[in-house]
Amino acid sequence: MRIAIASDHAAIDLKAELRDWLIEQGHEVADLGPETTDSVDYPDFGYRLAGVVADGTAERGVALCGSGIGISISVNRNPAVRCALVSEPLSASLAREHNDANCIAMGARLTGSDMAKACLTAFLETDFAGGRHQRRVDKLSNPEF
Numbered sequence: 001m002r003i004a005i006a007s008d009h010a011a012i013d014l015k016a017e018l019r020d021w022l023i024e025q026g027h028e029v030a031d032l033g034p035e036t037t038d039s040v041d042y043p044d045f046g047y048r049l050a051g052v053v054a055d056g057t058a059e060r061g062v063a064l065c066g067s068g069i070g071i072s073i074s075v076n077r078n079p080a081v082r083c084a085l086v087s088e089p090l091s092a093s094l095a096r097e098h099n100d101a102n103c104i105a106m107g108a109r110l111t112g113s114d115m116a117k118a119c120l121t122a123f124l125e126t127d128f129a130g131g132r133h134q135r136r137v138d139k140l141s142n143p144e145f
Contacts, residue, residue, distance in 0.1 A: 001124065004058035006032035006049040008042040008071060011064035011108035014116060018062060021117060027124075030058060046074025053102050054080035060124065061103035068107035075103050079141050087111055089122035096126035100137045 003022055007015040012034060022029045032048045034040045042065045049071075053061040061083070065071040068085045075083035083103035084095030087110060095101035104123045106116050128137075 002028045002030070002057070002059045003062060003124075004030045004032055004049055004052045004060075005062040005064070006045040006071075007034065007064035007108070008045060008066070009034060009037050009040050010066035012037055014106075014108040014111075014113060015062075015064050017113050018064075018116060018120065022062075022120070042071045043074040046071045047077065049103065050075045050078035050081045050083075054078050059102070062120065063103055063105040064108055065105075066107055066109045068105040068110065072103075072105035075105065079143070082137070082140055086119050086123070088115065089118045092119040092122040093126040096123055097129045098133050099140070100128040100133070 005015055005019050019029050019031050033045060046063055049061045049063055052058045063071040063075050063083055072083045072085040075081055081103055082099055082101045083105050084101040085105045086092040086095060092104060
């Protein structure tokens with residue numbers, strides 16, 4: 001699977017660990033940055049991640065910041081992307097099964113690497129159930145405000 005991963009400075013270590021682990025699992029991974037621990041603005045990297053998922057360059061995205069909250073908000077600004085903030089495997093699985101999430105967000109200060117890997121495994125191995133969930137997912141991409 002083609003997976004893009006991005007973070008802010010607070011999650012750079014977890015990003016590197018997950019990137020390498022995903023490659024070991026046989027995935028093609030695009031690391032969208034940042035490359036150093038110098039302070040950056042998470043929206044810049046969230047928007048970058050959302051762009052490559054929305055245009056199909058990546059099939060799935062992984063967004064990381066200190067809490068996972070800020071970067072998930074920025075990724076979700078793109079109507080073609082559904083990014084779920086998760087902290088354990090069940091929510092990661094349900095995000096795929098019920099919401100057809102194409103991105104996952106986690107907080108490096110809140111989620112250890114083993115739990116992050118378990119979340120990623122659940123996220124990547126779960127299929128979208130479709131059916132009654134499809135009409136709801138369609139509404140997420142076409143909001144009527």
